[in-house]
Amino acid sequence: MAKVDDLLGQNNEGIEDSGEVLTYKRTFAGWQKNFIYWFAIIMSLFHLWINTIGVMPEIQRNAMHFGFVVFLGYLFYPMRKKWADKTLWLDIILAVLSMAAAVYLVLFEDALHARNEVPILRDLIFAGLAVILMLEVTRRTTGWLIPALAGFFISYALFLGKVFLGVWSFSGVTIERLLYRMYFAPDGLFGTIATISSTFVFLFVLFAAFLLKSGAGEFIIKLAVSLLGHTTGGPAKMAVFASGFMGSISGSAVANTVGTGSITIPMMKRMGFKPQFAGGVETAASTGGQLMPPIMGAGAFIMAQWTQISYLKIIGVAFIPAVMYFLSVAFFIHLRAKKKGLKPLPKEDLPKVTEVLKEGWNFFIPIGVLMYFLIKGNTPTYAASMGIISIVIASWFNKGTRMGPKDILDALALGAQNMVSTGVILLCSGIVVGIVLMVGMGIKFSMLISTIAGGSLFITIVLVALASLILGMGLPVTASYIVLAVLAAPSIEMLMLKDHLIANFGLTAQQALDPNIVNNMIGLIPKEVSEGSLLAAHLLIFWYSQDANVTPPVCLAAYTASGIAGSDPLKTGLESWKLAKGLYLIPIMFIYDPAILFQGPLIRTFENIITGTVGLFVFASFFEGYYFRIINWVERIILAVTAVLLFWPERLTNIGGIILVVLMWIYCTKIKAKKTEEIPA
Known part of the structure; x- marks a missing residue:
């Protein structure tokens, strides 16, 4: 494997990642480092215990989760970077108060129930303390936007709602x-x-x-090298392959960009790709990691809880669209490499696939165990617990990956520390969601979208895309999904069900868009229709919430990649935005024809997969200006029309698109052959 190590080159170290955000994080040494290490281990053991054999009321478990997460949050993230050393004593006090606010609920919840839910002053003090501490640690971890958003909703519930008129008025x-x-x-x-x-x-x-910790990350990179290194644009395609696997494990585009990009980006640059393109490829591929089963981003678990659709079904229907997304990025890479005439890596410098699999075949066992328990019908928490145990056992099947007691403790500590930023985001989002439900803002927002869109599903999708982009400028992906899902998902679901309600229940178009009427009639709609619309609506929002990673002016993953590539951040962001076009196109496909999500006849599902994938290739050719040869603008416009025909949810237009694809292929290859003949020997 010496040649592989040479190919991988130097790793970019010193980039600090905190999950879904990049921010300054304290480093500790000596007894402080040891304390945090063992505290993190206790935190992981508590969560393992409470999710397996432990018994604790749900709200008390969540309170302790709050205590652990916020305690570490105050220690890791200082009030300001330049005050990190001076304010540690203050942050220790705030960390202790956070744990106290959690323990108080555990100790005195029963006393509140005994008073018939009438809180006393002490209850309210600790409640206020918990909310204030939550808002401040979120500001430190993610910036001002999430706590400001939570502050707005709190103000709306208390007094600001009285200022608004009409449907938005709230007495407080x-x-x-x-x-x-x-x-x-x-x-x-x-x-x-x-x-x-x-x-x-x-x-x-x-x-x-x-x-x-068991070494799966290195194995994934080596497997990508051995499988794709010798192909056209190999190093860039390796980034797509590796990021797909790594992203589904890490659940964070930024973490994925740092983890795989530090290896793949230098390789892409050495092959001849421009720095901004190399950074854009890694950004687009890393963003797709959260879309790839079996371990998607945190939003997928929220989706399962809110929609009451099993996590197994969600990852089952999400797999094909995720693969199509990664193929769309690979199409751009292949066309760019062909256009620039880049040569693949020599095969003799690459490891053999059999050698790589021999070294790391045991890493497939935990994924298999995870899927087995999910398919068997166990809860995701039980499946994950069994998967963790299987990782340790599987590591012993290979001499080079065996995990000892120290490795297990390190993994426990690493898991808890990696959870801090994500946990803070989710907990603070709970304030927003709670108030939205309390004041009925979800229905109000759905009515607003319906009014602006005029009953148009396409305009609604555009509005959601714009909203996700604006929210993504300040909110991490998971928080963006939570806010949009609670506010906009009902609108999309209603519009998808509109034709069914009109055709089968005799409703008018206006009645079919009334949230109150639709909610009352959901039980009368066939489950496969209502569930399909609900799932498609949430998946679209889940996909669109990822666009903040790739779309300027604020695209955190792209800026991270530009730091590794040494490229201009804005140019890298624009490249990633172009490469990630599948992020916008594929959701429209499954909204207008959910067959791609296995909702409907199987033959239509296969047709959609084929025509959609070909359409993504044609769309990439249009953008790159290369379709088996460099093409002019007239030919590019023809390809754009062809792509639309392939995406259109009608069999006749799909057939027309396929015919145009073949005709353009014949035309372009003949022109290319003719020009080759004209070149003198």
Whole structure:
């Protein structure tokens, strides 16, 4: 494997990643480092215990999850970077207060129930403390936007709603009522979102930490080198392959960019790709990692909880669209390499696939165990727990990957520390979701979108895409999905069900777009129709919430990649935006024809997969200006029309698109052959 190590080149170190965001993070040494190490281990062991054999009321478990996450959050993230050393004592106090706010609920929740849910002053003090500490640690971890958004919703519930007119008017609630709902009720700070964070998300983050600690990351890179290194644009295609696997494990585009980009970007540059293109490829590929089963981003677990659609079904229907996305990025790479005449890496310098698989075949066992328990019908938390155990056992099947006690402890500590930023985002999002539900803002927002869009599904999708882009300028991906899902998903679902309601229940178009009427009739709609619309709506928002990573002016993953590539951040962002076009196109495909999500006749599913994939290739050719040869603008316009025909959800237009693809192929290859003959020997 010496040649592989030479190919990988130097790794870019010193880039600090905190999950979904890049921010300054304290480093510790001596006894402080040891304390945090063992505290993180205890945190992971607590979550393993409570999600397997432990018994604790849900709200108390979530409160302890809050205590652990926020405690580490205050220690890791200082008030300001330049004050990191001076304010450590203050942050220790805030960390202890955070744990105290969690323990208080565990100790005194029963006393509140004994008083018939009437809080006393002490209850309200600790409730207010929990909310304030949550907002401040979120500001430190992610910036101002999430706590500002939460602050706006709190103000709306207390007094700001009285200022608004019409449907947006809200009479307000008392501060006592608000604090009770945020602290003690199942729809506040320790509600549904906290449940998802303390169960599914934490265990899968821990699963990923164990997998990476066992050496899976290096194996994935080497496997990508051996499989794709010798192909056209090999190093860039390796980034796509590696990022697909690594991203599905890490669940973070930024972490994925740092982890694989530090290896793949230098290789792409050495092959001849421009730095901004190399950074754009890694960004687009890393963004897709959260779309790839079996371990998708945290939003997928939220989706399963909110829609009550099994996580197994979600990853089952999400697999094909995710593969199509990665193919769309690979198409851009292949066409760019052909256009520039870049040569692949020599095969003799690459490891053999059999050698790589011999070294790391055991890494497939945990993924197999995870899928086995999911398919068997076990909960995702149980499947993840079994997967963690299987990682340790599987590591012993290979001499080079065996995990000892120290490796296991390191993985426990790493998982807890990796969870801090994601946990903070999810917990603070719980405040927003709780207030949205309390004031009924979801229905109001759906009515607003329906009014602006005029009942047009396409305009609604455009509005959601714009909203996701704006939110993504300040919100991490998961928070963006949560906000959009709670506000916009009902609108998309209603519009998808509109034709069915009109045709089968005799409703008018206006009645079919009334949230109250639709909600009352959901039970009368066939399950496959209602569930298909619900899943497609949430998947579209989940996909569009990823665009913040690749779309300027604020594209965190692209800026991270530009730092590794040594390229201009804006140019890298523009390249990643172009390469990630599948992120916008594929959701439109499954919204207008959910057959691609296996909702409908199987023959139509295969037709959509084929025509959609060909359409993505044609679309990439249009953008790159290369279709078996360099093409002019007239030919590019023809390709654009061809792509539209292939994407259009009608069999007749799809056939027309395929015919144009073949005719353009014959035409371009003949022209290319003719020009080759004209070149003198």
